[in-house]
Amino acid sequence: MASDAPRRGTGAAILPPSLRKLALVVHLACSVGWIGGVVVYLALGVAAATSQDAATVRGAWIAMELAGWWALVPLAVGTLVTGVALSLGTAWGLFRHYWVLISLALTVLCTAILVLHMPSVGQLTAVARTADGVALRSLGGDLPHPTIGLVVLLAVMVLNVYKPRGLTPYGWRKQQAERELAG
Amino acid sequence: MPELSPRPDSADAPAPARPAAYPGTPAWVKIALVVVLLLLVALVAGATLGLHTPGGPAGHGV
Numbered sequence: 001m002a003s004d005a006p007r008r009g010t011g012a013a014i015l016p017p018s019l020r021k022l023a024l025v026v027h028l029a030c031s032v033g034w035i036g037g038v039v040v041y042l043a044l045g046v047a048a049a050t051s052q053d054a055a056t057v058r059g060a061w062i063a064m065e066l067a068g069w070w071a072l073v074p075l076a077v078g079t080l081v082t083g084v085a086l087s088l089g090t091a092w093g094l095f096r097h098y099w100v101l102i103s104l105a106l107t108v109l110c111t112a113i114l115v116l117h118m119p120s121v122g123q124l125t126a127v128a129r130t131a132d133g134v135a136l137r138s139l140g141g142d143l144p145h146p147t148i149g150l151v152v153l154l155a156v157m158v159l160n161v162y163k164p165r166g167l168t169p170y171g172w173r174k175q176q177a178e179r180e181l182a183g
Numbered sequence: 184m185p186e187l188s189p190r191p192d193s194a195d196a197p198a199p200a201r202p203a204a205y206p207g208t209p210a211w212v213k214i215a216l217v218v219v220l221l222l223l224v225a226l227v228a229g230a231t232l233g234l235h236t237p238g239g240p241a242g243h244g245v
Contacts, residue, residue, distance in 0.1 A: 098209060098212045102212070102215065166209035166211065167206075169205055176203075
């Protein structure tokens with residue numbers, strides 16, 4: 001079976017090695033940081049959901065809002081931008097391989113849900129700043145979003161490490177055209 | 184008598200070079216799609232049954 005791994009000089013835009021390594025370093029830092037940030041957010045969500053202490057619940061919600069806007073959103077955008085740059089700047093391409101395409105789709109989905117969800121976190125944090133007693137404890141935590149997000153991000157990481165074989169129809173056509181040109 | 188090469192339209196003629204057909208979508212992609220669809224159904228069912236937090240989907244616009 002012919003390999004579908006990308007070859008250099010196949011017509012795709014190739015980043016110079018120094019730029020490719022820089023983009024890879026930033027991409028790894030952002031994506032791993034994003035996963036770590038989600039784990040911290042999940043821990044805060046569990047604390048807000050389970051604690052009977054008003055100060056802990058209030059503090060957890062304030063920390064979740066800060067972590068969301070100042071860590072998770074920038075890291076998500078950084079992961080997306082550097083991932084697209086790496087795909088377009090190397091022979092892997094953005095739409096040629098299923099693992100790249102699925103990684104892109106899942107990253108876009110996670111980023112969009114995160115950005116759309118953060119205003120609700122802000123509103124609940126505003127409530128947590130002023131509420132007390134039963135009203136504060138009834139806020140609960142924020143568990144489904146970080147739990148599902150963490151599972152999806154880990155799945156993307158597995159895809160990126162294992163890079164399972166599989167060309168998209170577009171990638172296969174491009175490969176055939178390039179072989180004809182080379183042949 | 185020299186051996187003639189087979190006529191292009193005969194059964195012995197080699198097939199013209201054509202690009203191979205697309206090998207198809209890999210099995211792991213199909214399995215992943217099925218898993219994602221099942222998860223989506225579970226999520227929709229969970230949301231319908233009210234298994235969400237105040238910050239969840241139904242909490243938007245609080």
